[in-house]
Amino acid sequence: MEAILETTRRFWGHDSLRPLQEEAIRAGIERRDSLVVLPTGGGKSLCYQVPPVVAGRLDVVVSPLISLMKDQVDGLAACGYPAVALHSNQTEAERKEAWEELRSGRPRLLFLSPERLALDGFTGVLSRLGVGAFAVDEAHCISHWGHDFRPEYRRLGRLREAFPEASLHAYTATATERVREDIVLELGLRDPVRLVGRFDRPNLVYRVIPRVDVRRQVLEVLRRHRGEAAIVYRITRKETESLARALRSAGLSAAAYHAGLDKAARTAVQEAFANERIQVVVATVAFGMGIDRSDVRCVIHTALPKSVEHYQQETGRAGRDGLEAECVLLYSVADALRWEELARKGAEETEEGRRTLPARIELIGHMKRFCGTLRCRHRALSLYFGQDYPEESCGACDVCLGEAEVLPDSTETARKILSCVARVGQRFGVSHVVKVLRGSGDEGVRGRGHHRLGVHGILKEVPAGVLTNLVYQLVDQELLDRTGDEWPVLRLNRESMAVLRGEKKVLLQAPAPKRKPRKPRALTAEGEEIDADLFERLRALRREIASKRGIPPYMIFSDRTLRALAARKPETLEEMREVYGIGDKKLADLGPAFLRALRPDPASPGKEPPGEPPASS
Ligand code: ADP
Ligand code: ZN
Numbered sequence: 001m002e003a004i005l006e007t008t009r010r011f012w013g014h015d016s017l018r019p020l021q022e023e024a025i026r027a028g029i030e031r032r033d034s035l036v037v038l039p040t041g042g043g044k045s046l047c048y049q050v051p052p053v054v055a056g057r058l059d060v061v062v063s064p065l066i067s068l069m070k071d072q073v074d075g076l077a078a079c080g081y082p083a084v085a086l087h088s089n090q091t092e093a094e095r096k097e098a099w100e101e102l103r104s105g106r107p108r109l110l111f112l113s114p115e116r117l118a119l120d121g122f123t124g125v126l127s128r129l130g131v132g133a134f135a136v137d138e139a140h141c142i143s144h145w146g147h148d149f150r151p152e153y154r155r156l157g158r159l160r161e162a163f164p165e166a167s168l169h170a171y172t173a174t175a176t177e178r179v180r181e182d183i184v185l186e187l188g189l190r191d192p193v194r195l196v197g198r199f200d201r202p203n204l205v206y207r208v209i210p211r212v213d214v215r216r217q218v219l220e221v222l223r224r225h226r227g228e229a230a231i232v233y234r235i236t237r238k239e240t241e242s243l244a245r246a247l248r249s250a251g252l253s254a255a256a257y258h259a260g261l262d263k264a265a266r267t268a269v270q271e272a273f274a275n276e277r278i279q280v281v282v283a284t285v286a287f288g289m290g291i292d293r294s295d296v297r298c299v300i301h302t303a304l305p306k307s308v309e310h311y312q313q314e315t316g317r318a319g320r321d322g323l324e325a326e327c328v329l330l331y332s333v334a335d336a337l338r339w340e341e342l343a344r345k346g347a348e349e350t351e352e353g354r355r356t357l358p359a360r361i362e363l364i365g366h367m368k369r370f371c372g373t374l375r376c377r378h379r380a381l382s383l384y385f386g387q388d389y390p391e392e393s394c395g396a397c398d399v400c401l402g403e404a405e406v407l408p409d410s411t412e413t414a415r416k417i418l419s420c421v422a423r424v425g426q427r428f429g430v431s432h433v434v435k436v437l438r439g440s441g442d443e444g445v446r447g448r449g450h451h452r453l454g455v456h457g458i459l460k461e462v463p464a465g466v467l468t469n470l471v472y473q474l475v476d477q478e479l480l481d482r483t484g485d486e487w488p489v490l491r492l493n494r495e496s497m498a499v500l501r502g503e504k505k506v507l508l509q510a511p512a513p514k515r516k517p518r519k520p521r522a523l524t525a526e527g528e529e530i531d532a533d534l535f536e537r538l539r540a541l542r543r544e545i546a547s548k549r550g551i552p553p554y555m556i557f558s559d560r561t562l563r564a565l566a567a568r569k570p571e572t573l574e575e576m577r578e579v580y581g582i583g584d585k586k587l588a589d590l591g592p593a594f595l596r597a598l599r600p601d602p603a604s605p606g607k608e609p610p611g612e613p614p615a616s617s
Contacts, residue, residue: 003054008046011053011079013583018043020195024169025050028059031133031167033192035184039199040173040316041294045072048135048169049081052108057132061111064138064150067270069111071292071552076109078555080585085111102129114152123162131166134159136187139170143182144356148313160188168192173316174309177386199312199385203319204327205520206377207398208370210473210511211330212465214302215246221300221328222252222280224519229273230298232282233314239302244282254280257287274552276543285314293552294320295559297520300328304335307363308370308384321560322525326517329371332469333476334430336368337488372476374509376400398517405513407470411499413459414506417471418480418496420455424448426491430482433490434467466511473508525560525580528567534598535566541597545590556590557581569598 004025008014017025020036021043027034028051038044052059063069066087076083084098084107101107110131116122136142141150142157159168170183170192184192209217222230232247234240240256247254255278257269272278274293281287285305299318305311311329319325343360346353370380377397379389393400407413420437421428435442436450439457450456459467471490474480479499481491498504522530539553539562546553557565561581570576573591582591 004050007050007053009583011049011076011081011583011585012046013577013579013581013586014046017046020197021047023193023195025054027193027195028052028133028135028167028169029055033167033189034169034195035139035180035189035192036169036171036195036197037180038171038173038195038197039201040313041201041320041322042173042197044137044171044173047171048133048137049076049109052132053081055132058102058105058107058129059109059133059135060126060131061109061135061137062114062117062156063111064114064141064153066113067267068292069113071274071555073111074551075292075555078551078586079583081109082107083109083111086116087111087113088116114150114156117159118152118155127163131163133167133169134163135169135171137171138173139183139187140172140174140179142186143179148309154186157186157188160190174313174385176309198382199387200378200382200389201316201319202378202394202396203322203324204315205324205396205401206315206381207326207328207403207517208331208377209328209398210466210469210509211302211332212463212469212511214330215243217328217330218243218300218302219247219250221298221326222247224326224517225298227279228297229276229293229295230280230300231287231296231314231317232280232300232302233285233287233305234282234302235284237284240282240284243302244280247280247282252280253278254282257281257283259284259286271552274554275546276553285310293554295323295554296320296325297323298326298328300330302330304329304331304333304339304364304367304371306339306360306367308366308381309363311367311370312381312385321558323560323563324520324523326520331371333368333372333472334468336364337475337482339364368476372473374399374404401517403513403515403517405510405515407508407510410508411506413462413470414474414479414499414508415502416455416458417467417474418492418500420453420458421480421490421492421496422500423453423455424450427489429487429489430468430471433471434464437467438462438464469511470508474506477506479504479506522563524563524567530563530566531569532566534569535562537597538562538565538594541593545593557586557594565594565598570595571598 020038024034024036024047028048036044036047048059048061066089069085069087073083073085084101086098136156141148142153143149168187168189170187218232232243234243237258237260240258244254244256255269255272257266269281273281296318299315305314315327318327340361343357347357366384376394376399378394382389398404417437420433424433424436432444435445436453436456437459439460441451445451475482479495481493482488483491499506522532524530542553542556542562546556558581561579564580568579570579573587576582576591576595577587
C-alpha cells in the first residue's frame with residue numbers, strides 16, 4: 001500500500017485512494033485479470049497508471065480515441081510520468097521519438113489504438129518489449145449489447161492468445177450486466193477480479209425540464225454558468241449551427257461541433273474549448289469522447305438521448321473534477337417517438353437494424369420512463385444500473401429540490417385538449433390540434449372549418465411550445481394515442497374517455513415552473529468558500545502559462561486545485577504541497593509562480609504582504 005501511495009503522491013499529489021482503486025491497482029500489480037466498472041470521473045486512469053510504476057515494467061493501454069491519447073500522454077508528462085503513444089496520426093519524427101523512448105526502457109505506459117494492435121507483425125514487436133499487462137479502456141465498445149459498439153474492438157479477443165503471459169484488465173464506465181458478461185467473454189478474461197463501483201455521481205445536479213423553447217431555455221441555464229465550460233447536445237448538424245449562432249449573438253463564446261465539419265475545423269473547436277477560448281460547445285454526440293477537460297460545469301441535452309447509457313455517458317462529461325455541475329435535459333416525448341420511428345426505419349433497411357430493433361426500442365423506453373416519471377433522478381439512474389440508492393433524498397435533482405411543479409389546472413387543460421382531438425374527428429396530428437386550441441386562423445384551420453368549432457381558441461393564452469409539450473405529456477401518460485407512420489394522428493383511447501367524463505384526474509407537469517433553480521456557488525470539493533477574485537487571477541495565470549507552453553490550461557492545474565488554492569491561500573511551498581492535485585513535479589515547476597500570485601494584492605490597501613515593503617505609488 002505504501003508503494004502505491006508513494007506513487008500517487010509523487011506524480012499527482014493524491015494522498016488517498018478512491019473506492020475500488022486499491023483493489024484495481026493490486027490486481028494490476030499482481031497481474032490478475034480484472035474487470036473494473038467505475039463511473040466517469042471515478043478515477044479509472046490511476047488504476048492502470050500506478051501498477052507498472054510500482055512493478056517497474058511496461059504496460060499497454062488500448063484506447064479507442066487517438067485525440068484523447070495525445071492528451072493523456074501530455075497530461076502525464078506534465079506530472080513527470082513517462083508514457084508514450086503509437087497511432088496513425090503521428091508524424092514520422094514523432095513515431096521515431098516514441099520508439100526511441102520505448103527502447104530506452106523508461107516509459108511505463110504505451111497507449112495504442114486497437115487498429116494499431118491488429119497490424120501484422122506488431123504483436124511480435126510488442127512481445128520483445130515485454131509487456132506486463134494490457135489495460136483495455138472503454139471496454140464496453142467490444143459488446144454489441146452496449147450502446148457504443150466498435151467492430152475494431154472485436155479483434156482484442158486475440159490478445160489473450162498472442163500474449164499468454166500478460167494479464168488483461170478491462171475498464172468501462174457504463175456496463176449493464178449483459179455488457180459485463182460480454183466483455184469477460186470476448187476478451188477471454190481468466191477468472192477476473194470484478195470491481196463494480198457506485199454509479200451515482202453525487203456532484204451532478206440533474207434536471208429534466210419540459211421543453212418549450214430550446215433557445216430561451218438553454219440561455220437561461222447557461223446564464224447560471226457564465227464564464228464556465230458547458231456542452232449543449234443537439235440532434236442534427238443544422239441545429240447545432242443555428243443554436244451556436246444564437247448563443248453568440250447573445251454574447252456567449254460558443255461554437256458548433258459535428259461530424260459534418262472537416263477535420264481541421266473539428267480540431268480547432270476542440271482546441272479552442274480545451275484552451276478556454278470558447279466556453280460553450282453546441283454539438284452532436286460526436287463531441288466529448290475526444291476531450292479531457294474536467295471542469296465542464298454544465299451539460300445540456302436539448303432532446304432525449306437514445307438510451308440511459310448514452311445519457312449517463314454524456315452527462316458524465318460534466319464535473320469530472322468532483323465539483324458541483326449541472327445536467328439539464330429538455331424533454332418532450334415527441335423525441336422518443338422520433339427515435340422509435342428512426343429505429344423502425346432502420347429495421348426495414350438493414351439486417352443489422354432488424355436484429356437490434358427490439359433492444360433499441362427497449363433502450364428508448366427506459367429513457368422515456370426516466371424522464372416521464374417524477375422520482376429522484378439519482379435513484380432512478382442507480383436502479384437502472386442495478387444498484388441500490390439508500391439515501392432518502394439526493395438533494396441534487398429537480399424532483400428532490402422540489403422544482404418540478406404540477407400545472408394547477410391540469411385536469412381542465414387535459415379535457416380541453418382531448419375535446420379538441422374529438423372535435424377535429426381524431427384525424428389530425430399534434431400541430432393542427434395545437435393550432436385550433438390556440439385559435440389560429442391559418443389556411444389549414446379555416447379551410448377545414450375548424451375555426452368555427454367551440455374548442456377553437458379555448459387555450460389561446462398558452463404559448464404554442466408549452467401547449468405542444470402538454471399534448472405530448474398526455475401521450476406519454478397514455479391518456480391519448482398518437483398513431484400512424486407517415487402522418488401520425490391523435491386518437492382518443494379508453495383513458496381519454498374517462499378523463500372527458502370527469503372520472504379521472506390528470507397531473508401534468510408545469511412547463512414553466514415559477515421556482516427557478518438557484519445559481520450554484522463556487523466552493524471547493526470540501527465545501528469551503530473561495531476567494532472569487534483570487535480564483536479568477538489564478539485562472540488567468542494558468543491560461544498564460546498554458547498558452548506559453550502550448551498545452552491546455554487543465555493540464556497545468558485543474559479547477560479543483562485552483563479553487564483549493566483560492567480558499568486556503570498557502571504561503572509556502574510546503575503548505576502548497578498539501579493542496580489537492582499538486583505532485584512533486586508540479587510543485588517544483590509551477591509552485592513559485594502560483595505562490596507569487598497568491599500573495600495578497602500589494603495594490604489593495606491594508607493588505608501589504610508580510611516582510612515586503614509596501615508598493616510605492
Ligand atoms: P475516469 O477515467 O474514471 O473518468 P479519471 O481517471 O479521469 O476518471 O479521474 C477523474 C479525476 O479524478 C481526475 O482529475 C483525477 O486526477 C482524479 N483522481 C483520480 N484518483 C484520485 C484520487 N485517488 N484522489 C484524488 N483525485 C483522484
Ligand atoms: Zn433526487
